[in-house]
Amino acid sequence: MSSQVLSSPDSATGAQQDIWLSTVVRPLGFGWLSDRLPGRIPPSVLYAVLAVIVTNAINLFYTLSTGADPIYMTNPYYALEIILLPAAIVAAHSLHREYNQAMIEMDIKTRATNPDPLLSIIPSWLPWSLLVVGIAIQFIFPGPVSTYGITAMFDNFVVLPFVYTPIVIQFFATYFAIEVLVPIRLWQSDIGIDFLDPEGVGGLRPIGELIKKSYYYIAIGLVGYALITYAPFINWGWTVDAEANLLFTAIWIITIGGVAFGVFVLHRFMYREKREEIHLLKKEFRAHLENPYDVKSYEVPEGDEELVADIEERISRVNATSEYPATFSIWSQLLLSIALPKLLQFVIAGL
Template sequence: MKIEERTDNPEPLLNIVPSWLPWALFIAALLQIAVRVWALGGFSAIYREGGLTMVIGWGILNPLWSALAVQFVAVYLAIEFIAPWRLYHSDIGIDFLDPEGLGGLRPIGELVKHAYYYMVAGLVAFALVLYGPIVSAASWGPTATTSIVFTVIWLGTVATVAFAVFILHLFMRKEKRLELHRLNEIRREIIDKPWDIKAYNVDEEKQDQLNELQQRIDTVSATQEYPATFSIWSQLLISIVLPKAFQLLLASV
């Protein structure tokens, strides 16, 4: 997007992950693990029930896994929440000369989509872990609470991508309306009686200026507001429906 060339303050849009966010998520993950261990009766009870393997799992492997997971989640939240919000409040503007007609925002739009696709893959894997015992005909399986937890997580991911898409749409809509308003004000100064289609007049000396201005207005008007194409909409809708549909399929087996 050539951010360095389009704004006087590119830093907020180049480094979108706050340094405190991964730490906050990691501490929350450790607290969740600690609460779970306490609910199970502590490490002594875990050792009696599952042996040293379970103690290592709860005491070492789970925190290590959480350290990796929170890095991904921190980047994901920054892409879906922080980046669109900072873009909306920046002075970067819209590239109305973008040949794709997307205002030069396809890179951030693709980033938002692909980050969500990774989350969808994670949800599908999560569903396999949760409902695998049923598929393999094991003697135990997930409860109603399992379905509720999965649904809550799924709705949370839908909310994140919906927020990102909505903010990008508002940003493009705002920038487009402001530029059209500015160009229209200039056009009204060139035309005599601009409010009357039957009586308006343009001096011959200003005709070339008006033609150039009209080309600019047409270029701005042709810029689509994200998500603009059927391809973008269809990809987002399929990725939103897929995890829940997959979970319902596994639950019905």
């Protein structure tokens, strides 16, 4: 099965390779529009912006024509979706570009015997599989349709599954790839870790930064979702059901699980590489000693002093390498971003 190559400018041509959603919407006219607009705006971004604006405008005009109050009158926070959905695609593009840059920084093409799995971020089957599941869930568990009539029918059975779901799928496929697939691919690769990394994290800081940034975007989305769901400071006609609370908590837990899985796999990968390197160095070290297992009586043969000192320095360097792919500042920022959405939910749910 082929994989989706990263969305990034080609160094030779300057052309930008498409992410999954761009390949889907390009034949629908968004590719034509993208090619004719200045600034190289990707088709997926154009789709997200126009789709959200057009569908909201249709709903608004229809609601006003029937004399009913639009949803924005009941809950003004719904206007945030006009920002959040396009922002999810912009975030996906950003993560693709930064992953590509991370692979360049880590020199994957040179270090890996088979670099292709690491140079491709999303398998082609992943977003399509998630899309089928997302559409199925939407049809099996639709939102309330009797209260709002035709508008709710249009939202639940057209807009959400076929217009908005592909946007959400694109972001979550990227997030899943970074948090789950990339650590697995590193574990399965032969690149090892960089023990000469002056930051002491095995040369994996770019991956640690990417994990942190991808969760930043999740945190922003959860904050937006919390504002839309709980509508703080709105005191008229807006209620929150138990399902909304459950969905928020479920998304929060699942996304944290992704971070925890990625960090755990990377930790085991770094631990394995470090143990193997130390084992080899210890074996080489003892080969140049007399009485190598007796710390009281071991001796360095004459002429081997410089070689043994060099091996000792390499052992110290390997020992000093962390078994986690990030610095303390990255971890502290990540933990804060994990706690923030849930803390905000508790606060605004009580307003």
